[in-house]
Amino acid sequence: LMSVMNKNVFRQIALRQEVRDYLRNVYTNKELVSELGEDEAERVFASLMSCVFHPPSFTCLRASTHLFPIQDVQHRLEQHLAQQPGRDCYGDSVPTPIFRHPLLPDVLLLPVSGPRDVRMQSSEVTVGAQCGCAVLRGAHVFAPGVLSTPKFMKVGDVVSVFSDVEGRCTRGAKEFQGKKVFLGNGVCVMDRSDIFCTEGPIRGVAIRMNEAIYESPSFDGVLPTELFLQNLPSVVVGHVVGPRPGERILDMCAAPGGKTTHIAALMGNQGVLVALDKIKSKVEKIRQNAHTLQLDCIKAYCHDSIQAVQSGKTQEPFTDVPPFPEESFDRVLLDAPCSGLGQRPNMAVTWSVKEVCSYPPLQRKLFTAVRLLKKGGVMVYSTCTVTLAENEEQVAWALKTFPCLTLEPQEPHLGSPGMLGAALSPDQLMLLQRFRPELAWGGARDGHAPENLLLKASTDTIGFFIAKFIKR
Numbered sequence: 001l002m003s004v005m006n007k008n009v010f011r012q013i014a015l016r017q018e019v020r021d022y023l024r025n026v027y028t029n030k031e032l033v034s035e036l037g038e039d040e041a042e043r044v045f046a047s048l049m050s051c052v053f054h055p056p057s058f059t060c061l062r063a064s065t066h067l068f069p070i071q072d073v074q075h076r077l078e079q080h081l082a083q084q085p086g087r088d089c090y091g092d093s094v095p096t097p098i099f100r101h102p103l104l105p106d107v108l109l110l111p112v113s114g115p116r117d118v119r120m121q122s123s124e125v126t127v128g129a130q131c132g133c134a135v136l137r138g139a140h141v142f143a144p145g146v147l148s149t150p151k152f153m154k155v156g157d158v159v160s161v162f163s164d165v166e167g168r169c170t171r172g173a174k175e176f177q178g179k180k181v182f183l184g185n186g187v188c189v190m191d192r193s194d195i196f197c198t199e200g201p202i203r204g205v206a207i208r209m210n211e212a213i214y215e216s217p218s219f220d221g222v223l224p225t226e227l228f229l230q231n232l233p234s235v236v237v238g239h240v241v242g243p244r245p246g247e248r249i250l251d252m253c254a255a256p257g258g259k260t261t262h263i264a265a266l267m268g269n270q271g272v273l274v275a276l277d278k279i280k281s282k283v284e285k286i287r288q289n290a291h292t293l294q295l296d297c298i299k300a301y302c303h304d305s306i307q308a309v310q311s312g313k314t315q316e317p318f319t320d321v322p323p324f325p326e327e328s329f330d331r332v333l334l335d336a337p338c339s340g341l342g343q344r345p346n347m348a349v350t351w352s353v354k355e356v357c358s359y360p361p362l363q364r365k366l367f368t369a370v371r372l373l374k375k376g377g378v379m380v381y382s383t384c385t386v387t388l389a390e391n392e393e394q395v396a397w398a399l400k401t402f403p404c405l406t407l408e409p410q411e412p413h414l415g416s417p418g419m420l421g422a423a424l425s426p427d428q429l430m431l432l433q434r435f436r437p438e439l440a441w442g443g444a445r446d447g448h449a450p451e452n453l454l455l456k457a458s459t460d461t462i463g464f465f466i467a468k469f470i471k472r
């Protein structure tokens, strides 16, 4: 019975019908259908809808190789994991193996096991979708994420944890009958009253997960100077930018600083890396991450990157404070705000098509990046979404609008080529890198041979897009 229940709830991402139709049109566009045929294009789309619901099959950790040799970081991580062994699909305790990636010298990979069948308890706790996604990636339940608990829930109670898929559960409810997904079981470390009846903001773990549908070690506050939790395609971005010590680099949309800190580490903390974000509280997060990882070449500012070029003819000499004179930077990263539809796991997106389609105009405005780049400089554009309008179509637009830009090969290139549908040539598509988990997806219970593990780690990722340009 439990097995049947898990399979029923673990189906597909919940989207508004209009967004599903929009995406379906993207994945069955004319160019694609004439290449693949209609049935195959439909199959790939169905695969996308299913795979984004589930977490990638590896947790990716970036090691601080600017501070420690990777072997040392791996050793410390092994020692940490020895204290919290994982479970296999039968529920037996096993040590979590750590893999190195052959093409990414600063990456450590931990396999995620699951989904496994877990017996539901009679006591139910409901958490918000964001908290639910974190639980599917190995986190415990933190108190701010809890929405409903049984009336008399006490420390030590064993409860089943569900994620509210549609954002309908009210905080403080005693039960929830809406659309929800079972995430596993845990033990309460807070009473209901600790969660809901306290003055001021509530912090800390409320439920310690001990039988999650997907098992992965929890990394909250673990080895913070040695490790940074980051999706594999995002680590690829840092390498594709190709920073060198002593350069002047701009990260246009930087918070919370995952890619900024990686680029600074690859610069050996030498040079200037300006990190901009338009949200003040997020800029503080970049500074905290830079401080934790001991990277003082990062200069973070709260600034709208659309306004990052100095106006007027007489331009001030370069300081690291925005706005900047034209042609100030050796490299620019535009990791653009996007519709985020490649994120995994993702149980539900409540957005309308209008909201999804609001991103391309904003992304185009952020191509002020081109003016800030020196001649011969490198610009990388990336998103964590799967639409053509935010990816290949932006590349086609940029090549037409800025004749000084040419596409460049990317190193490493672990993803697929760009997707058909934006009238780019086969050679141009080959220069793009699109991470397409739907192509590797054989269902949540797809077993994989040990020799294919690393291929799986590079393909069963979040959906992601990278383009690299040079300004001639």
Ligand SMILES: C[S@@+](CC[C@H](N)C(=O)[O-])C[C@H]1O[C@@H](n2cnc3c(N)ncnc32)[C@H](O)[C@@H]1O
Pocket (backbone or CB within 6 Å): 234, 252, 253, 254, 255, 256, 257, 258, 259, 260, 276, 277, 278, 279, 282, 303, 304, 305, 306, 335, 336, 337, 338
């Ligand atoms: C995809 S996230 C960046 C993730 C980040 N690069 C990382 O790897 O940690 C996009 C960011 O762009 C910021 N943003 C959106 N519009 C912006 C603008 N006009 N200027 C600067 N930042 C902007 C958002 O606040 C958000 O933090």
